[in-house]
Amino acid sequence: MELHDDIYTVVEHSDNKVIVELADELHPVFKAHFPQNPILPGYMQIDIIVSILDAELEQIVGAKFMKIVHPKEQITYHISYKNTQTRVEVMDQDDQKISSLKLVLKAQN
Amino acid sequence: MITLDELKRDLVQLFGLEEIEVSSIPGSEQLFGDGLGLDSVDAIELSIYLENRHGIVIENLSDAADIFATFDTLRDYINTQNYFANKLPHQQPVRSLSKVVASNQLDAAAVATFKHKPSLAKIVEAAAQTSVFMKLHEFKSELGIPLDKQIKGMLLKMRASKTNPIDAGDVYINTEYVANYRYFFDISFEVRQLDLVVAKGNINILLEGEDGAS
Numbered sequence: 001m002e003l004h005d006d007i008y009t010v011v012e013h014s015d016n017k018v019i020v021e022l023a024d025e026l027h028p029v030f031k032a033h034f035p036q037n038p039i040l041p042g043y044m045q046i047d048i049i050v051s052i053l054d055a056e057l058e059q060i061v062g063a064k065f066m067k068i069v070h071p072k073e074q075i076t077y078h079i080s081y082k083n084t085q086t087r088v089e090v091m092d093q094d095d096q097k098i099s100s101l102k103l104v105l106k107a108q109n
Numbered sequence: 110m111i112t113l114d115e116l117k118r119d120l121v122q123l124f125g126l127e128e129i130e131v132s133s134i135p136g137s138e139q140l141f142g143d144g145l146g147l148d149s150v151d152a153i154e155l156s157i158y159l160e161n162r163h164g165i166v167i168e169n170l171s172d173a174a175d176i177f178a179t180f181d182t183l184r185d186y187i188n189t190q191n192y193f194a195n196k197l198p199h200q201q202p203v204r205s206l207s208k209v210v211a212s213n214q215l216d217a218a219a220v221a222t223f224k225h226k227p228s229l230a231k232i233v234e235a236a237a238q239t240s241v242f243m244k245l246h247e248f249k250s251e252l253g254i255p256l257d258k259q260i261k262g263m264l265l266k267m268r269a270s271k272t273n274p275i276d277a278g279d280v281y282i283n284t285e286y287v288a289n290y291r292y293f294f295d296i297s298f299e300v301r302q303l304d305l306v307v308a309k310g311n312i313n314i315l316l317e318g319e320d321g322a323s
Contacts, residue, residue, distance in 0.1 A: 028202055029202070029203060031200070032199060032200035032201060032202055032203040032204065033199055033200070033203040034198045034199065034200070035198070035200060041203055041234060042234075042264050042267075043228075043230035043231055043233055043234040043267075044230070046228075046230040047228050047230050047231065050228065050230070056228075057228050057229040057230060057271075058229070058270075058271050059229070059269070059270045059271065060229060060230065060233065060267055060268050060269045060270075060310065061268060062266065062267075062268050063266065063267045063268070064265065064266050065263075065264060065265055065266070
């Protein structure tokens with residue numbers, strides 16, 4: 001998980017809610033994805049929350065991406081649990097939905 | 110694209126071999142040993158030339174002997190890598206693909222190389238990058254997407270399962286067209302590592318047509 005260790009800072013962290021602020025456009029990930037058009041790769045929205053929850057991703061039951069995320073944005077992860085699934089709604093600062101994730105996680109070894 | 114003559118001129122200049130007439134060197138001339146006579150120190154210089162002049166880094170040094178064999182192999186390698194980079198807008202470190210092994214109408218296969226153990230989500234991203242190499246000419250023509258332009262798309266949905274533990278190193282990714290509704294494409298993928306299927310799933314991509322239509 002080397003890529004995104006410093007791409008975010010945790011602003012708030014409670015049981016069901018995590019707010020992170022993303023790095024600016026000079027971060028290597030934003031320079032790479034894409035040159036002239038920096039956006040957060042969708043898969044990294046997943047990797048960031050999995051890393052914060054200190055877990056390992058076993059299955060992506062479904063992930064839907066609805067909105068592009070830019071450098072410096074603050075994004076909020078709302079987390080709930082249903083059976084074996086971790087369900088995450090990712091929202092932007094205007095409370096617009098960025099993505100909806102249904103994941104199966106296991107504790108990190 | 111670099112031509113054989115351009116490459117010959119570059120190397121003659123790089124290694125101070127101006128006494129050699131460029132047109133007299135055949136493309137099959139060996140760069141090392143009996144041919145041009147380069148040695149291991151020159152190999153380092155050649156790697157620096159590749160990076161500075163062409164933006165190409167040889168990730169796997171064990172491939173270098175094949176790449177540096179002759180003028181022809183080096184020219185082919187440079188042109189293949191440049192083609193690859195032009196098709197895929199993702200740059201390092203987000204770009205995981207190291208080699209495209211098949212690029213057909215309805216399927217594509219590539220090797221992705223991970224320095225660290227990749228997450229399942231990162232594997233799915235590599236599959237999405239592989240799918241860029243599916244030609245899909247029939248669909249693109251129908252949708253009015255020019256065939257010769259870099260394809261643009263947005264990953265809208267993914268689902269994937271890990272079927273075996275995944276380690277750092279190379280994985281082999283196969284992507285296959287499943288269905289589409291206009292610009293919205295459903296693509297399946299399977300990822301192998303050392304002959305074991307380590308992950309599989311589906312991605313849904315919205316292709317962007319000319320003028321951003323989708």
